[in-house]
Amino acid sequence: MNPTFSGEVRHFLDTTGKQFLENLWEMLGFLRDNFGNLLWRLVIIAFIFFCANLVMKGVSRFTSRTMEKNRALLSVDQSRRVDTLMTLARSAARYLVYFVAFLLALAQFGGGMVQNVLIAVGGIGSIAFGFGAQNLVKDVVTGLFMIFENQFSVGDYIQTEDAVGTVEATAVRVTYLRSAKGDQIIIPNGSIQRVINYTRGSYIASIVVSTAYESNTREVMAVMEEALRDYAEAHQDLIEEPPVVRGIDALGESTIDISVACKVKPMKQWEVERGMRLAIKEAFDDRGIEFPYPRMVTVPWAEHLSPPPAAEGEDASALFGWEPAPAPEFEEGTLLDDSLEDTSLLDDGDSDDGDDGGDGDGDAVKGE
Numbered sequence: 001m002n003p004t005f006s007g008e009v010r011h012f013l014d015t016t017g018k019q020f021l022e023n024l025w026e027m028l029g030f031l032r033d034n035f036g037n038l039l040w041r042l043v044i045i046a047f048i049f050f051c052a053n054l055v056m057k058g059v060s061r062f063t064s065r066t067m068e069k070n071r072a073l074l075s076v077d078q079s080r081r082v083d084t085l086m087t088l089a090r091s092a093a094r095y096l097v098y099f100v101a102f103l104l105a106l107a108q109f110g111g112g113m114v115q116n117v118l119i120a121v122g123g124i125g126s127i128a129f130g131f132g133a134q135n136l137v138k139d140v141v142t143g144l145f146m147i148f149e150n151q152f153s154v155g156d157y158i159q160t161e162d163a164v165g166t167v168e169a170t171a172v173r174v175t176y177l178r179s180a181k182g183d184q185i186i187i188p189n190g191s192i193q194r195v196i197n198y199t200r201g202s203y204i205a206s207i208v209v210s211t212a213y214e215s216n217t218r219e220v221m222a223v224m225e226e227a228l229r230d231y232a233e234a235h236q237d238l239i240e241e242p243p244v245v246r247g248i249d250a251l252g253e254s255t256i257d258i259s260v261a262c263k264v265k266p267m268k269q270w271e272v273e274r275g276m277r278l279a280i281k282e283a284f285d286d287r288g289i290e291f292p293y294p295r296m297v298t299v300p301w302a303e304h305l306s307p308p309p310a311a312e313g314e315d316a317s318a319l320f321g322w323e324p325a326p327a328p329e330f331e332e333g334t335l336l337d338d339s340l341e342d343t344s345l346l347d348d349g350d351s352d353d354g355d356d357g358g359d360g361d362g363d364a365v366k367g368e
Helices: 003-073 076-107 111-123 126-148 217-234 269-287 316-320 343-357 360-367
Strands: 157-159 164-170 174-178 184-188 203-211 244-251 256-264
Touching: 003 076, 076 126, 076 164, 126 164, 126 174, 203 217, 203 269, 217 244, 217 256, 217 269, 256 269
Parallel strands: none
Antiparallel strands: 157 164, 164 174, 174 184, 203 256, 244 256
């Protein structure tokens, strides 16, 4: 090995080790002299975030009490509007409180350090933050417009492009839904392009009942009207207007489809549709009216028909379970039915014989 190279390596290792040890002893000395101050600052930081947590609990308690109080004093639509604003205020307060707590925590290490951190974040991370903030700004702005335009409120049953459920909460950036199965769905506000609100306004419960062609359609419609009238009287809390049998909706291949419509209260259309189907089914059962359904007709194999030919060397009785009847035999030169005899063929034959054995008359005809 080159003595010069080995000396450089030794010098590098000695210098690195000496610098590392100097910094290590300096850090240990700093901790020895300032351990109490560092411990105190850590206690202050923990107390800051503890206070921030208490503030958020107070905000949550205040918003919850406000929502419960307004449910008893305001109408359903107004209380849902208040619930939406309270959940939005809770989300905005969470961002604000924890941001202030973060700045106060940085201030415990000195004002110069806070400025250096902010400058570093603003300088080095500005590019990455700028690309990522596009969706963030879009989510926030879209959420604010949805709240101010009152597109939906907490408790509404809505449908977006990819999700259907009840609105549990609206935040600054996302919306929380709860599906019918109990799953929680979190949707960024910026991805919501279209909203279908099933809660607001009146809805129409519509069903189609298939009946058979053999039934008297007018009597069937009368039975349906009677059954639906009784159902509407028993469920006035669900129905705004009595059900109406509209008439024949379509003539199918094997069914006559009769449509029924009923104006119901919000979010009750599915329950009313199920109830009307049950009422009609029970009424049809009481009157002996049958619903059309696929039928299968089985035709037994006729004994007079000849079975398909068996394979060579295979016993037909083993294949079918019975001995097939032998094919009828006929004498050569006879027909199945004398009435099928074609006399025109015989006449043609006689005429041919005459032509062969005839005289010059036949030639004369040909010449003509």
